[in-house]
Amino acid sequence: MRNYPEQKVIQAFQLYTTLARHGVAGEQAVQLYKGDDDIRGLLDMFSREVDCVIVLTSEQMFLVPRTKLSPFHVSNNWIKRHYLRSGATNGDLYLLYFTVLVLFGSFYDTYQSQEPTRDFLSMDEWVHLVQERIDQLKQHDPDELKQFEQEFSYNWSLIIEKWDAMDDIKETAKKQSGNTISRLSFIDTARRFLIDQGLIVDIGNHEVALTEKAKTIVQRFFMEMEYNRGIFEFIYG
Known part of the structure; x- marks a missing residue:
């Protein structure tokens, strides 16, 4: 040494x-x-x-x-307590992470660009883009989704189920365990989480922009196959 x-x-x-x-x-x-x-x-x-x-x-x-073993890693239980509704499950966490991936993908042309290709994203468009990716997931056979769940450690079927159980616009939704929530409200939860992590900023008019911290992290980690393990090719394939 x-x-x-x-x-x-x-x-x-x-x-x-x-x-x-x-x-x-x-x-x-x-x-x-x-x-x-x-x-x-x-x-x-x-x-x-x-x-x-x-x-x-x-x-x-x-x-x-860098890994979940780090003492500075934000645990799933901490996220549940601070951001998700009472009784939140791992399915809510999967969906939260999924909406974050979609947000970053929207700024980087579905991860095809090394630099941001837009300056901001509206909340309504964020909801729309998540819906597009959910519809893409539904194109896969259920057995195929199960296989991809093991490969990527994401429960894709549960993500679809959680999103579909939410109402499109209103605060009323199909009954699920505990309280219900709209898609826009869930996206707002993701927005608050990312703001608190210093990854996006609220620029007004229901729009958000990436911070320099987010841009650096996306370029350094999200674009590398070592870290994303092909997950973006699956989501946007």
Whole structure:
């Protein structure tokens, strides 16, 4: 292991502590990370120890969990408690993740582009795009969907069932366990979750835009086969 000057170790650990507490550091930290090999090496080492990676924009630095084993990973139970209705199941989580994938796909031309191809997305269009992907999933034979569920660790049948049980516009819906919810309300839940994670911003007029953090994460991870495992080809195939 490389020997680092004590001052650099302290400086890097102070920066890591800021990231661990807040998940983000400012432009000064970005410049320090880019310009100092020792600081960069130490921060990368600290982040690997907690299964995270350092993600940079031009003005901010983020500590992003790389695997579910990371102590900084947002757990499914935490998401259920903070964002989903009482009695939410894994099916609600699957659908939440699915709507997020569709949102990112809308900005990146169904993941065919390395750069965003639009500036914003309206809530109504988000609902419409999710419906398009749900209709695409329905084109698969049920047995085929089961096979893909094992391959991608997504319960596609349950995603379809949850979405179809919601009402298109109104707050009334087919009865399901517990309270019911409209599709637009569910999309609003996804919106709040992504805003809280610093991945989108509300620009008014029921429209959202991606943050620089989101753009960096999508380009670094979502576009790589190592991470997406072909899931986007399946969703948009």
